Amino acid sequence: MSAPVTPTLLYLDDITVSFDGFRALNSLSLAIDHAEMRAIIGPNGAGKTTMMDVITGKTRPDQGTALFEGSHDLTVLDEAAIAELGIGRKFQTPTVFEMHSVEDNLLLAIKDKRGPFLTLFSRRTTLERERIEVLLERIRLTAHRYRKAGELSHGQKQWLEIGMLLAQEPKLLLIDEPAAGMTDQETADTAELLRDIAKTKAVVVVEHDMTFVRDLNVKVTCLHDGSVLAEGSLDAVSANERVVEVYLGR
Numbered sequence: 254m255s256a257p258v259t260p261t262l263l264y265l266d267d268i269t270v271s272f273d274g275f276r277a278l279n280s281l282s283l284a285i286d287h288a289e290m291r292a293i294i295g296p297n298g299a300g301k302t303t304m305m306d307v308i309t310g311k312t313r314p315d316q317g318t319a320l321f322e323g324s325h326d327l328t329v330l331d332e333a334a335i336a337e338l339g340i341g342r343k344f345q346t347p348t349v350f351e352m353h354s355v356e357d358n359l360l361l362a363i364k365d366k367r368g369p370f371l372t373l374f375s376r377r378t379t380l381e382r383e384r385i386e387v388l389l390e391r392i393r394l395t396a397h398r399y400r401k402a403g404e405l406s407h408g409q410k411q412w413l414e415i416g417m418l419l420a421q422e423p424k425l426l427l428i429d430e431p432a433a434g435m436t437d438q439e440t441a442d443t444a445e446l447l448r449d450i451a452k453t454k455a456v457v458v459v460e461h462d463m464t465f466v467r468d469l470n471v472k473v474t475c476l477h478d479g480s481v482l483a484e485g486s487l488d489a490v491s492a493n494e495r496v497v498e499v500y501l502g503r
């Protein structure tokens with residue numbers, strides 16, 4: 254008897270997206286495994302954001318296949334249904350509730366998963382309390398739990414937002430330029446945090462900061478003109494002449 258085949262978590266094949274005839278994605282193919290972290294690099298306009306938009310249902314491709322867990326067709330589902338499947342996205346600018354405490358932000362994210370009508374004022378269950386403890390530890394904010402989110406440093410806000418994403422229990426996290434605007438220490442800590450998350454969840458990180466990408470120590474995909482230009486270790490991709498020409502050497 255052959256072993257059961259676990260489908261690739263995210264499978265994009267031959268995805269094309271055109272805006273007024275301009276191909277933002279041009280026959281893009283990419284596969285992400287369960288609990289794999291992948292760094293996406295590439296020059297401005299390469300199609301990184303458009304690719305995230307296709308995965309999350311914000312943009313519909315003109316053609317191509319986009320499957321999640323082998324059977325869910327992302328090209329026909331709406332954004333809410335895709336989030337429900339377990340695909341969470343973090344944009345570059347943190348959007349935390351600044352006037353609420355760190356732990357209340359996490360609580361809101363947990364409750365949001367259960368239904369929009371539960372508020373901060375409904376009683377916290379033991380399970381919720383335990384989950385908040387675990388999340389606070391994970392995002393390194395236990396010591397800051399009672400502070401208003403608005404008082405946190407830029408890096409800490411980013412971690413809180415990652416924690417809010419984790420509270421939704423996604424299987425795949427899409428993270429856009431997490432290191433932008435961070436101090437060197439925060440950047441290094443963020444790489445460690447993402448490596449920790451990627452032990453159990455798939456993570457796709459779009460990033461321009463090559464020091465950060467090196468810290469992630471994962472397979473890298475370089476996009477250019479809407480398709481994959483190179484893929485492999487950072488060293489291999491960095492040594493690719495075309496990658497140097499269109500991106501790294503500029």
Ligand SMILES: Nc1ncnc2c1ncn2[C@@H]1O[C@H](COP(=O)(O)OP(=O)(O)OP(=O)(O)O)[C@@H](O)[C@H]1O
Binds near residue numbers: 296
């Ligand atoms: N809604 C749109 N209408 C027209 N053109 C668009 C639209 N969205 C993106 N584009 C174009 O598609 C191309 C790919 O853009 P995209 O934002 O995906 O690139 P990117 O790799 O994320 O770039 P950056 O690193 O600057 O964020 C760009 O040339 C952009 O101008």
